[in-house]
Amino acid sequence: MPTVSTNDIETYYERRGERPPVVFVHGAVVDHSQWDPQLTALSDEYTTVGYDVRGHGRTGGSRRGRYSVDLFADDLDALLDALEIDRAVLCGLSTGGCIAQVYAARHPDRVAGLVLADTFAPEILSVGERIQRSLLLRATVPPVRLVGYERVEKAMVWLQEKISGEGVSGDYEQIERIRETGPKMATDEFAKVIGAVAGFHHTELRFPAISAPTLVLYGEHEAPFMRRQARHLATEIGGATLRAVPGGGHASNLDNPEFVTDAVRELLAEVYPAETTEVAETSGA
Secondary structure, three states, X not given: OOEEEEOOEEEEEEEEOOOOEEEEEOOOOOOHHHHHHHHHHHOOOOEEEEEOXXXXXXXXXXXXXXXXXXXXXXXXXXHHHHOOOXXXXXXXXXXXXXXXXXXXXXXXXHEEEEEEEOOOOOOOOOHHHHHHHHHHHHHOHHHHHHHOHHHHHXXXXXXXXXXXXXXXXXXXXXXXXXXXXXXXXXXXXXXXXXXXXHOHHHOOOOHHHOOOOEEEEXXXXXXXXXXXXXXXXXXXXOOOEEEEEOOOOOOHHHHOHHHHHHHHHHHHHHHOHHHHHHHHHHHOO
16 A cells, blocks of 8 residues: 655555656545546546545544644645655645645645636635535534434535535535545544634635646536635636536536546646647657
């Protein structure tokens, strides 16, 4: 099982290919396999790296009493150091997008390009968003301790569909399949991860520091506050491109993998033009 030491934990990762690097950061309460469609599709042209964020998957938990997005970004920095990746394109989805944007703002020299999918900035833009991002998230922890996060999340998915409309959660069965194949998350780790996401609005982040070409993606059927956040991110990050994923919900890369893969590939062609030309010549295109 490939792992590297990152701060006080051993981080599990999967690395494929031998060309310029693309690093994928998954959302909360899943693992690196959330990005499998893109990890697989792009590995012939690029070096793709997926890893399990602290508290998740085969990385597992730690003795720290609480987590934060800042800590997750520090872990990402240590991972890139350990894998000897000086500069990479980062792709983050949901909580992974929070981690990626923090990292890109604090280490702009190490980020060649940035993809932010189905995610949000620290700033809370409405009262309704505050309720969903902070209060409702924290309220999941006590029932999770009683019945487990799978049952609680199913109830949350049902509630989101009632509030924001059908399709907001996308193909939720795919998320369930990811959970079935990976290690089960400990309840205490769930609580620490949820605390990190719910407290993201306390994070200091300077968007002008992000200098890499940036693509912001959001599912067509995302919740209204998430669509507002996508527009906000695209406005705050200079020169960012904003695209809606047709038919997508909150895990748009799984709901419409071909569209997302093609969109990421377009950014990679912009960031790594010489490499893209070499691949095309080798394939006879």
